[in-house]
């Protein structure tokens with residue numbers, strides 16, 4: 578059952594444990610980098626078991642919002658967040674919550690494939706060892722590689738360097754590394770932007786498989802990609818002022834609704850390709 582308090586972030590076990598449809602709820606009043614207001618007033622629920630796509634013009638804060646959902650932005654000294662982000666009802670920014678534990682349950686895959694300079698096996702085993710996993714590491718590594726559609730390609734060379742793989746394979750390796758510790762949620766920040774069309778298609782197919790076991794949030798520049806894989810879409814816009822560009826959520830809904838029947842004029846213009 579759920580054992581989530583403000584000070585202990587614990588992954589719920591069992592479907593009945595979570596009464597809400599949202600794995601993550603956030604009310605981002607303001608996100609600053611130093612004096613710069615990057616994002617304002619955005620509520621972005623991440624629904625359980627689906628893929629939520631974040632779309633919008635460059636600089637509207639998609640990555641900033643995504644990285645706020647697992648405290649990845651804590652690594653940036655100038656980052657400041659006013660608002661709340663809850664994971665299964667627990668505030669992940671509450672005093673005493675360990676950000677490493679937050680990232681254990683809410684994993685992340687980055688734009689550039691970034692395998693560590695170590696063997697394929699050790700890349701996937703990395704988080705398990707970090708978390709002092711007591712079970713069979715080889716079994717978990719295999720499962721993660723199977724779920725990342727990479728096992729058959731690498732099973733005979735697990736001791737080769739992760740860096741020896743192609744770009745698309747490296748990205749699938751990073752996905753295996755992220756899911757080896759069995760997170761609940763996977764945050765994917767433009768995971769295909771460094772890949773060719775074939776590798777992109779493989780990752781998109783993989784995302785559709787991953788959502789059977791994980792909740793996924795995906796930042797993408799590619800609106801077609803959002804229509805192909807996302808169940809829900811959040812569209813962010815920007816206000817342009819003297820102090821710079823500040824992003825905010827304009828509209829969120831089922832992907833079909835956002836692309837075919839948007840409620841906001843700005844969304845209509847964006848999905849029609851009238852600005853980028």
Ligand SMILES: Nc1ncnc2c1ncn2[C@@H]1O[C@H](COP(=O)(O)OP(=O)(O)OP(=O)(O)O)[C@@H](O)[C@H]1O
Pocket residue numbers: 610613615633634635636637638639640641642653655798822824
């Ligand atoms: N580490 C940082 N320090 C200062 N400003 C930052 C930092 N990261 C992002 N920003 C600024 O915050 C704003 C939002 O950036 P972010 O990368 O979140 O937008 P985005 O919508 O993901 O953009 P893109 O689609 O171009 O990747 C931008 O103005 C950016 O310059």
